[in-house]
Amino acid sequence: MAEKVPSDVPKVASVDVEAFAKNLARMVEDGGRALAAYLKPREEGKVQPGLSDEMTDMVKTFGEVAEYWLSDPARAIELQSRLGRAYLDLWGAAAKRMSGESTDPIAKPDPRDRRFADPEWSSNQFFDFVKQAYLLSTGWADKLVADAKDLDPHTRQKAEFYVKQIANALSPSNFVLTNPELFRETVSSNAENLARGMHMLAEDIKAGGGDLKIRQSDAEKFEVGRNLANTPGKVVFENELMQLIQYAPSTPTVLKVPLLIVPPWINKFYVLDLTPEKSFIKWCTDQGLTVFVISWVNPDERHAAMGFEEYMRLGPLAAMDAIETATGERKVHTIGYCVGGTLLSITLAYLAATAQDRVVSATLFAAQVDFTHAGDLKVFVDEDQLKVLEERMAERGYLEGRKMANAFNMLRSNDLIWPYVVNNYMRGKKPMAFDLLYWNSDATRMPAANHSFYLRQCYLNNTLSQGKMTIANVRLDLKKVKVPLYNLATREDHIAPAKSAFLGSKFFGGPVRFVLSGSGHIAGVVNPPALNKYQYWTGPKAGIGTIEAWMKKAKEHPGSWWPDWMAWIRSHDDTTVPAREPGGGKLTPIEDAPGRYVKVRA
Numbered sequence: 001m002a003e004k005v006p007s008d009v010p011k012v013a014s015v016d017v018e019a020f021a022k023n024l025a026r027m028v029e030d031g032g033r034a035l036a037a038y039l040k041p042r043e044e045g046k047v048q049p050g051l052s053d054e055m056t057d058m059v060k061t062f063g064e065v066a067e068y069w070l071s072d073p074a075r076a077i078e079l080q081s082r083l084g085r086a087y088l089d090l091w092g093a094a095a096k097r098m099s100g101e102s103t104d105p106i107a108k109p110d111p112r113d114r115r116f117a118d119p120e121w122s123s124n125q126f127f128d129f130v131k132q133a134y135l136l137s138t139g140w141a142d143k144l145v146a147d148a149k150d151l152d153p154h155t156r157q158k159a160e161f162y163v164k165q166i167a168n169a170l171s172p173s174n175f176v177l178t179n180p181e182l183f184r185e186t187v188s189s190n191a192e193n194l195a196r197g198m199h200m201l202a203e204d205i206k207a208g209g210g211d212l213k214i215r216q217s218d219a220e221k222f223e224v225g226r227n228l229a230n231t232p233g234k235v236v237f238e239n240e241l242m243q244l245i246q247y248a249p250s251t252p253t254v255l256k257v258p259l260l261i262v263p264p265w266i267n268k269f270y271v272l273d274l275t276p277e278k279s280f281i282k283w284c285t286d287q288g289l290t291v292f293v294i295s296w297v298n299p300d301e302r303h304a305a306m307g308f309e310e311y312m313r314l315g316p317l318a319a320m321d322a323i324e325t326a327t328g329e330r331k332v333h334t335i336g337y338c339v340g341g342t343l344l345s346i347t348l349a350y351l352a353a354t355a356q357d358r359v360v361s362a363t364l365f366a367a368q369v370d371f372t373h374a375g376d377l378k379v380f381v382d383e384d385q386l387k388v389l390e391e392r393m394a395e396r397g398y399l400e401g402r403k404m405a406n407a408f409n410m411l412r413s414n415d416l417i418w419p420y421v422v423n424n425y426m427r428g429k430k431p432m433a434f435d436l437l438y439w440n441s442d443a444t445r446m447p448a449a450n451h452s453f454y455l456r457q458c459y460l461n462n463t464l465s466q467g468k469m470t471i472a473n474v475r476l477d478l479k480k481v482k483v484p485l486y487n488l489a490t491r492e493d494h495i496a497p498a499k500s501a502f503l504g505s506k507f508f509g510g511p512v513r514f515v516l517s518g519s520g521h522i523a524g525v526v527n528p529p530a531l532n533k534y535q536y537w538t539g540p541k542a543g544i545g546t547i548e549a550w551m552k553k554a555k556e557h558p559g560s561w562w563p564d565w566m567a568w569i570r571s572h573d574d575t576t577v578p579a580r581e582p583g584g585g586k587l588t589p590i591e592d593a594p595g596r597y598v599k600v601r602a
Contacts, residue, residue, distance in 0.1 A: 009134040019190035034202035041210035050530050053388050054380075065159050068148040077495045079144070086136045086417075088598065094129050103399070107135035113538045115173040115414070120180035127180050130172045138167040147197040154382060154432045161379045174422055182426050196428025196443045204424070213402065214409075214420050216441050221433035224442075225594050228435060229270035232594035233294075234582035237322035239316040241306065243295040243595040244322050247281060249579035256575040257360050258290040258327050260349075262316050264338040265450075266404060268442055268598050271522060272337070274435045278526055280562070287566050289333075290580050292323055294340075296534040299447040304397025307449040308457075309472050311398045316347045331360045333569055337525070338496060341367020342458065346469070349476035350484065352509075361572050363486040363565065365525050366496045369478060369507055370465035371458050373500040376411050381459040393448035401443030402600030408440075411494045416440070432520040436522060443602045465507045482510040486568055487560065488541065490524030499547045506543025513568060514542030516554070517561050529560040536561035 041047040069079050086106070093103045109131070111115045121127050145151075145159040171179035176186050176194070185193050200215075207213045222228050233247035261281070263269035272293070273281040284291045294315055297303065306314075310376070316334070324330050336344030341364040351358055368374060395400050409416040423429050431437070463469040469476045485508050489501035498516060505512045517524040518534030527534055539554030583589050 004145065015187055016190045019192075023189075023191040023195040027191065027198045030195070030202045034198065034205050036123075037202055037206040038210055044262070047210050048100065048552070053385070053392070056238050057158070057385055058332050059340065061155060061158045061162060064151065064155055065145055068150060069144070071320075076574040082143070083137070083140045086140065087133070090129070090132055090136060094125065097125055105132060107132045107139065107297050109135060115171055115497060118181050124180060125545045127172075127178070130178050134170070134172050138163075141167060157376070158379050161376050165410060165413060168418055174418055174426075177428060177532075179422075182422070185427060193426065193428040200428065208402065211215075211402065213441075214417065215431055216416065216420055216428060216434070217431050217437040218433040219438060219441075220272065221398075222435060222438045224270060224599055225592075227275065228438070229273045229281055229594040231273050231285065231593065232278070232587035235589040235591050235595040236326055236583045236589055237319070238590060238595075239314050239318060240598075241299075241303070241311060242319070243297075243590075243597045244319050245293045245295055245593045245595060246326060246531070246580075246582040247285050247291045247293070247593065248582060250282075250285045251289065252579055252581060253576040254290045254579050255570070255573070256329065256577045257331060257333050257573050258292060258323055258329055258580075259284060259333045259335065260316065260319055260323060261291065261293040262319075262334065262336040262340040263294060263296070263342045264346045265299075265311070265444060266339055268444060269293055269295050270594060270598060271436075271439050271526060274526070275441065278435070278528055278531065282530075283562060287521045288576065289569075290327060291593075292319060292332075294319055295595050295598045296444070297597050298322060298401075298444050298602060299398055299450075300445065301397035303447040303450075304393075307453045311343060311450055312347050312350065312471060315354065315530035316344060322587060326582075326587045328579055328584075331358055333361045333363070333572075334359055335365060336362040336367055337365040338367055338521070339454065342369060342454075342464070345369045345465065345478065345481070345591070346476060349478050350471055350474055350483045351463075352480035352482070353474045353476060360498055361484045361569065362481075363488065364501070364504075365488050366490050366493055366501065366521050367504075368458070368496045368500050370500065371462045372465075373503060374459060375495065375497045375500065377495060377516060378459055380407060381455050383460070386455060386460065387456075390448070390452055390469050393451065393558070397448050399446040399448070399451055401445045404446060405441065405443040407449060408495070430475065445602050465504070479509040481508050484510055484568075484572060485512045486565055487512055487514045488517060488525070488565075489514070490520050492518075492520040492590040494580040495521045502547040502550065503544050504543070505541075513543060514539070514550075515561055515564065516547075516551070525557045527560045527561055527562070534560050535559065536564065538564070 051223050069075050090106045093106050096103045112576075116131055121131050145163055148156070148159075151159070165327065168591060176182045201212075204213050204215060205211070230246055233245050235243045236246045237244040240385075261272065262270070263272065273279045276282055281291055281293060296315075299306070320332060323332055334344055336342070344362060345364070345367070348362055371378070383513065389399070419432060423431060457463045457469055464476065465478065467475070467477045487501060487505050489496070489498040491498055502514060505514050516537040518536065521528065524534065535556055535558050537551065537554040537556050539550050542550060
């Protein structure tokens with residue numbers, strides 16, 4: 001007896017053959033444009049043909065895994081038998097289902113996996129079979145790596161990462177004939193969706209200079225300085241590496257000690273100043289803080305030789321001098337976000353080593369000073385890969401912005417790559433206007449010397465936490481940093497994992513308040529109180545034991561951590577003074593915020 005089709009499964013419309021043929025012709029025509037856009041920079045020598053550096057490393061890594069399994073015939077047979085048995089079980093279950101018997105699935109997706117949410121993934125025997133075959137195959141591939149003995153930890157981490165990328169790419173949800181939603185849409189629209197999608201694909205390859213630049217948001221809906229990064233303020237100082245923005249006060253009095261924010265140069269600062277409702281910067285001014293923010297230059301070949309020392313001197317140290325001129329205050333509260341937090345920590349250690357008392361408090365947002373548990377970004381860092389990367393950077397003096405953007409997107413490819421491939425190029429729909437994803441795609445370049453120092457000294461050799469890092473001929477010791485520290489980690493962080501930030505707490509010499517926020521690297525930080533989202537945890541001293549043990553003793557608080565941080569800031573000095581206008585009459589404003597530097601696109 002045939003299975004009854006559930007009522008919630010949509011019916012497939014009939015096909016208009018003529019319209020279908022016309023749309024396929026459009027698709028072929030735009031496919032030619034996409035191919036031409038891909039080939040043009042390669043024919044002109046702007047892009048070297050052949051495997052990418054990442055593909056080369058992936059092949060090498062898989063070769064080491066395969067060597068383990070194929071070096072012993074018994075292991076190789078066991079490996080094949082394991083997958084064969086799984087497929088036989090699936091065939092048997094499928095045959096029973098076709099005969100009308102009720103069977104339990106051999107493989108089930110994670111309930112949180114949105115790729116297989118459509119009811120036809122289960123009700124339709126074909127799609128259900130494809131789904132289960134995929135889950136069995138990817139589970140087998142995961143075990144292939146997990147059970148390979150004698151792999152060094154770094155090779156194993158790379159293999160696990162690459163297996164995940166391939167598994168995500170080959171998901172049946174990414175293809176028209178194996179995705180019930182895409183199949184229905186293609187038939188009902190007479191392939192209009194595919195024609196639109198191929199047109200967008202050609203546009204995005206052209207926009208990427210021969211590589212695919214996936215659009216994640218409707219870029220036409222946003223403009224930095226118009227509806228993003230529009231908190232009132234002035235650029236009051238600039239040099240070749242940064243502009244310093246001072247924001248206009250929104251309260252009659254302000255805290256005497258000003259605040260300096262050091263954002264990452266891997267991304268642009270306006271993640272902290274998206275829309276007014278989400279802006280951490282605006283919220284800080286509303287709390288009575290005099291806010292200064294560094295806006296880093298989007299570097300080019302002129303900045304090739306500028307390393308961490310230049311970024312420290314021309315960044316936070318130059319900003320502190322400018323802030324002193326504008327406000328008369330020698331000491332500041334400081335915040336460092338991500339790699340900006342690493343730079344701030346280095347600066348604090350340098351100030352401590354040179355006996356300069358310039359900081360009242362320091363706050364780290366999702367930042368690392370120890371890179372033992374630095375997460376999947378370590379996949380891209382080993383001696384062989386760094387040599388290749390440094391050779392590439394030497395050609396132009398910088399790492400192209402899209403390279404960094406692609407690396408970050410790969411960390412969450414099932415959220416930041418494949419849903420947009422399906423939406424844009426299979427469904428033919430423009431992505432929605434989303435400010436955070438617009439910011440995410442606003443990539444920045446990395447200067448060669450700075451990026452090489454960061455990857456080698458932090459990710460590869462982990463010298464900062466070991467007291468082996470030297471900047472400006474000064475050996476750095478974080479234990480000499482005695483200023484109070486507010487160390488914020490985010491629970492689902494894929495860039496600066498929570499256990500990495502937790503461990504980093506123990507290397508500082510002063511009091512540390514460790515706070516764990518819900519969500520991830522961005523949403524866990526940009527979490528305004530008014531939204532009443534997520535939660536945060538406070539607890540005992542961090543850096544001792546594991547973060548899991550810390551969590552058992554921690555107290556959970558609903559909503560945003562921002563008010564907790566503000567109370568912590570005020571506990572160190574709540575003296576107020578009349579509100580300060582940008583420049584303070586000592587520095588002549590150069591231009592309105594957000595300034596020129598942030599508007600330069602890679």
